[in-house]
Amino acid sequence: MKIAAAGGGTGGHLYPALAVLESIVKIKDIDVVYFCVARGLENKIIPLEHPEYKRVVVDIMGLKRPIINPVNIKRLLKIAKIKSMISSETKECDFGFLTGGYVSFPVGKALLSQHKPIFIQEQNIVPGLTNKVLSKNARKIFVGFEETVRYFPRSVRKNVIVTGNPIRIKENDEWNEAKDFVLVMGGSKGSEFLNSIMEQIYSIDHETTFVHITGDSNWTKRLSKFKNVLAYDYIYSMASVWRRARLVIARAGALTVSEMLYFGVPGVLIPWEGSAGRHQVKNAMYLEKTGRAVVLRQKDCNRDNLLAALKKAQRLQRQEEKKDNPATQIAKIILEEIL
Numbered sequence: 001m002k003i004a005a006a007g008g009g010t011g012g013h014l015y016p017a018l019a020v021l022e023s024i025v026k027i028k029d030i031d032v033v034y035f036c037v038a039r040g041l042e043n044k045i046i047p048l049e050h051p052e053y054k055r056v057v058v059d060i061m062g063l064k065r066p067i068i069n070p071v072n073i074k075r076l077l078k079i080a081k082i083k084s085m086i087s088s089e090t091k092e093c094d095f096g097f098l099t100g101g102y103v104s105f106p107v108g109k110a111l112l113s114q115h116k117p118i119f120i121q122e123q124n125i126v127p128g129l130t131n132k133v134l135s136k137n138a139r140k141i142f143v144g145f146e147e148t149v150r151y152f153p154r155s156v157r158k159n160v161i162v163t164g165n166p167i168r169i170k171e172n173d174e175w176n177e178a179k180d181f182v183l184v185m186g187g188s189k190g191s192e193f194l195n196s197i198m199e200q201i202y203s204i205d206h207e208t209t210f211v212h213i214t215g216d217s218n219w220t221k222r223l224s225k226f227k228n229v230l231a232y233d234y235i236y237s238m239a240s241v242w243r244r245a246r247l248v249i250a251r252a253g254a255l256t257v258s259e260m261l262y263f264g265v266p267g268v269l270i271p272w273e274g275s276a277g278r279h280q281v282k283n284a285m286y287l288e289k290t291g292r293a294v295v296l297r298q299k300d301c302n303r304d305n306l307l308a309a310l311k312k313a314q315r316l317q318r319q320e321e322k323k324d325n326p327a328t329q330i331a332k333i334i335l336e337e338i339l
């Protein structure tokens with residue numbers, strides 16, 4: 001059997017897909033065909049970590065927001081052009097697992113036109129456009145949060161299953177450069193805003209150990225001059241990092257938020273206000289409501305307010321790592337449906 005998988009551009013779409021695919025393959029020997037965005041993170045990570053997957057590179061770009069934009073006509077025409085290439089690849093596949101992002105749209109459409117079942121997974125509290133459209137014909141829709149269900153059309157809600165977001169735990173994930181530190185991360189691409197506000201904190205806090213993922217080699221060099229800061233462009237073994245962290249200061253991408261809950265690490269969230277439908281704000285608010293984070297809006301985020309938020313977050317206890325990974329549950333449901 002063969003599965004057509006897509007979801008990428010950023011880690012927030014890619015890692016949940018990998019977590020589920022790895023769980024599926026553990027149970028049943030299925031070949032994976034992964035549709036990658038040419039400039040997406042998946043096009044870099046998959047050859048490194050899953051050279052056995054067939055990689056199909058799709059050269060498209062996401063639609064600009066707001067949707068009514070002349071640039072989008074050109075982008076939609078491009079999607080139409082590569083339709084036949086995608087269809088000839090999905091012809092070989094038996095079903096699809098899609099985690100959103102614009103590449104999932106043409107792949108989902110191609111599978112549906114060939115009458116093949118698709119399964120989708122939504123990470124954010126507010127679903128993305130691709131998942132909302134594809135949900136109408138999806139066999140099952142897996143969501144990270146209970147609140148997400150009401151954002152799907154009434155007619156498809158019976159197919160929505162609340163599982164929590166799949167957590168990617170890589171085999172041989174063994175980062176051990178530090179322990180009991182404050183992790184700083186701006187999602188899978190880093191955040192210029194977090195990098196620069198944290199530089200102000202580092203210039204006065206010389207005691208706390210920080211592990212800071214910058215997403216940018218210039219920032220890594222610049223922040224490495226502080227003795228108590230371990231700066232990285234990117235880390236490939238995040239499970240071990242989470243297991244060793246005491247607190248986190250981060251953007252509120254769905255996977256950051258879900259990993260905080262899964263690994264039991266509390267922290268300060270400064271949501272990226274530009275996210276579609278302001279979904280990061282909703283992700284962050286959810287975590288604050290559950291008592292696992294202090295939320296600081298970017299407009300209020302200066303050095304002193306961030307220090308105060310950090311102090312407040314220090315009162316939140318670290319919790320035990322969760323035992324059940326939603327990735328396993330999703331894999332089992334898909335296989336029950338397919339086999």
Ligand SMILES: CC(=O)N[C@H]1[C@@H](OP(=O)(O)OP(=O)(O)OC[C@H]2O[C@@H](n3ccc(=O)[nH]c3=O)[C@H](O)[C@@H]2O)O[C@H](CO)[C@@H](O)[C@@H]1O
Nearest residue numbers: 010011012015123187188213234235238253254255256275
């Ligand atoms: C800028 C942007 O478009 N962000 C979106 C993107 O998140 P984005 O990928 O930026 O961030 P997320 O927090 O959702 O996920 C990041 C993922 O990358 C991993 N990681 C991160 C840094 C690193 O060095 N190594 C590493 O493996 C994290 O452990 C996590 O699994 O998709 C998410 C899920 O749809 C959305 O909620 C975000 O709003």
